[in-house]
Amino acid sequence: MDxxxxxxxxxxxxxxxxxxxxxxxxxxxxxxxxxxxxxSLDGVAVVxxxxxxxIGHFLDLFGPRGLxxxxxxxxxxxxxxxVRRGLERAGLxxxxxxxxxxxxxxxxxxxxxxDELIRALGVAAVEQVVEAAGDLPSFRxxxxxxxxxxxxxxxxxxxxIGTRSGRKAQYADLLSDALPPARxxxxxxRLLAHL
Numbered sequence: 001m002d003x004x005x006x007x008x009x010x011x012x013x014x015x016x017x018x019x020x021x022x023x024x025x026x027x028x029x030x031x032x033x034x035x036x037x038x039x040s041l042d043g044v045a046v047v048x049x050x051x052x053x054x055i056g057h058f059l060d061l062f063g064p065r066g067l068x069x070x071x072x073x074x075x076x077x078x079x080x081x082x083v084r085r086g087l088e089r090a091g092l093x094x095x096x097x098x099x100x101x102x103x104x105x106x107x108x109x110x111x112x113x114x115d116e117l118i119r120a121l122g123v124a125a126v127e128q129v130v131e132a133a134g135d136l137p138s139f140r141x142x143x144x145x146x147x148x149x150x151x152x153x154x155x156x157x158x159x160x161i162g163t164r165s166g167r168k169a170q171y172a173d174l175l176s177d178a179l180p181p182a183r184x185x186x187x188x189x190r191l192l193a194h195l
Contacts, residue, residue, distance in 0.1 A: 015045035017195060018062045019105075020055060020073035024048045025172040026113050030074065032176030033188050044195055052079040059090035072105030072194055074187060076112040105194045107187040114161050114168065115154075116185035117175040123153045129174050130157070 021027050027046045034041050049058050052075060062069040071092075075083045083106055084096050092104060101108070109116045118126050130139050142148060142160050151159075161171045184192075 015043055015069065017044045017070040017072065018058075019044060019046045019191070019195070020058050020062075020071065021046060021048050022052050022075065022079075023050065023168075025168040026074055028169055029113055029117065029172040029176045030188060030191065032173050033179060033184055034192055036177060036179065037181050037184065037192070039192055039195075041195070052076070052082045055082055055086040056089060059086050059092075063090040063092065065091060070105075072107075072191060074107055074109065074113065074191055076109050078111075080108060102190065105191070107191045107194070109185070109187045111158075113185075113187070114158055114171070114175075116187055117172075117179070118154050118157055120183045120185045121175060121178060123157060125178060126157050126175065127153075129171070129178050130160075133170070133174055135160075 019030065021030065027048045030046055031041065033039075047058065047062075049055060055073075059071070060066050062071060073083065080098065080101070083101060087096060087101070087104065087106070088094050093100060096104070098108060110119075121129070127136070127139075130136050139157075139160050142163065143156055148156050148159070160167075162168055
């Protein structure tokens with residue numbers, strides 16, 4: 001979905017709170033974790049932005065100078081500058097620290113959401129999810145590739161999840177559904193607590 005289509009669809013939302021996430025897999029993971037934890041997202045729209053560089057457009061639309069919605073979000077640590085600058089331009093504070101971003105509802109993933117899910121579950125449980133999905137033979141072939149052989153198992157799993165179109169979204173659901181409520185990644189836990 002392109003940015004214009006995404007903005008057009010988002011513009012009709014009547015939610016009181018808008019959670020901005022990078023992509024569809026992030027949305028699916030957040031919704032799955034909320035569902036598993038018995039947490040209702042009524043009145044909350046989880047909006048994939050099609051990449052963090054689009055955050056300014058969504059903050060213009062939903063922020064204090066736009067529709068005035070309550071905002072929150074999930075982002076990768078490497079993209080923190082985009083989030084900080086976007087929120088500053090939207091009038092939500094200058095030179096925001098990570099703690100201030102969190103207080104506004106914008107939670108950081110250590111590397112990215114897939115990394116958070118893999119660490120929360122543990123590699124053995126993630127391999128079981130891969131097996132249950134019927135992807136274990138494909139994963140074993142992937143592990144034998146020269147570029148993968150020396151990498152840690154967690155890094156192999158992370159890369160495998162992102163190798164084929166649609167796999168990130170599929171595994172966002174599968175890994176989130178496999179999470180025990182007590183092992184929700186901190187970024188997702190803090191985000192849901194904020195809503």
